[in-house]
Amino acid sequence: MQLIDREKVQARIDALKGIxxxxxxxxxxxxxxxxxxxxxxxxxxxxxxxxxSFEHGMISESSPYRVGLKMNGGWVYCEGMTHWDxxxxxxxxxxxxxxxxKLIAALQLSKNPF
Amino acid sequence: xxxDKILVVLPHPDDEVFPMSGTLAKHxxxxxxxxxxCLTLGEMGRNLGNPPFANRVSLPAAREIELRKSCDVIxxxxxxxxxxxxKTIEFEPYTYIDGVIREIIDEVVPDVxxxxxxxxxxxxxxxxxxxxxxxxxxxxxxxxxxxxxCTAFPTDNDLxxxxxxxxxxxxxxxxxxxxxxxxxxxxxxDLLKSWNEEEEVFMKRIKKERFWIYPFEN
Numbered sequence: 001m002q003l004i005d006r007e008k009v010q011a012r013i014d015a016l017k018g019i020x021x022x023x024x025x026x027x028x029x030x031x032x033x034x035x036x037x038x039x040x041x042x043x044x045x046x047x048x049x050x051x052x053s054f055e056h057g058m059i060s061e062s063s064p065y066r067v068g069l070k071m072n073g074g075w076v077y078c079e080g081m082t083h084w085d086x087x088x089x090x091x092x093x094x095x096x097x098x099x100x101x102k103l104i105a106a107l108q109l110s111k112n113p114f
Numbered sequence: 115x116x117x118d119k120i121l122v123v124l125p126h127p128d129d130e131v132f133p134m135s136g137t138l139a140k141h142x143x144x145x146x147x148x149x150x151x152c153l154t155l156g157e158m159g160r161n162l163g164n165p166p167f168a169n170r171v172s173l174p175a176a177r178e179i180e181l182r183k184s185c186d187v188i189x190x191x192x193x194x195x196x197x198x199x200x201k202t203i204e205f206e207p208y209t210y211i212d213g214v215i216r217e218i219i220d221e222v223v224p225d226v227x228x229x230x231x232x233x234x235x236x237x238x239x240x241x242x243x244x245x246x247x248x249x250x251x252x253x254x255x256x257x258x259x260x261x262x263x264c265t266a267f268p269t270d271n272d273l274x275x276x277x278x279x280x281x282x283x284x285x286x287x288x289x290x291x292x293x294x295x296x297x298x299x300x301x302x303x304d305l306l307k308s309w310n311e312e313e314e315v316f317m318k319r320i321k322k323e324r325f326w327i328y329p330f331e332n
Contacts, residue, residue, distance in 0.1 A: 001166040024170060028160060046158065046201070085169055093169050101164035108170060 001083040013057040022049045024108040049113045080105035116144045121224035125153040125239040127181035128296040133265035135292040136282025137323045142189035149192040158200040180296045187291035204242035212250045224260045231264035263325040276324035283321045
């Protein structure tokens, strides 16, 4: 995984426009977080291999990046992206990774299920 | 006392390390055969390093390699990957997951099963895994039931004193080897920091492995 190159990620988003795609999107604070600190309200989510297609998609200007995908009648939105897999030429694999090495968010798009 | 056949049922690669790797190495040294049924590949693990060494797509393969290494170090002879998905064990239909576990029990015919004590595992997958094992074994006729030994966190809880406390000092090398095998998940300085423990205290604590015998009804 490399730090996001904004122009290259935007180009990859553009290349996936209008195609039926499988999406993996998640946000997490970790299963043990509220075990360690009872005052923390735990929340996380993931959606894996739902099918979407979007008409228009963009990544914001600076890290941690936001990504918005405009669908027909809906949206996919995420915030917190820092890294991407620059070697994968077919899929879009983005993640948000903290300084202490933890993943807190991910957005992945592919023509095939993950 | 030698136990012929042991079945371990745990949800994630690395769950075997702290609760029971020393105990399993001890049993194996005494001639036991151990089958380890690992429900998932820890697909949703958050420890991906800085800079990240993997992503969500590549993580499962990396964790499988670590799990196989850990099993080699401990001496586990039979590892089964059950193909469930991390974080979803509690949502699997009970008849389905219990059926998968029952099939393994019927095949292996273990004398003892090691798993999590349901309700005392912290992580929902730990609790759901333990619950599935308990449901499955509870449904067996009482004279065919294996003994179920459960690990629980934290170790001072309302279950009372554990019935089994193993000093695994003689097998600490296997335990540390298993720990180091899961290199993506465990870094000792980070562990010490997150448990707020000195290394000496940590090493003393991990030399004991504690289990509660599950009290089945009838």
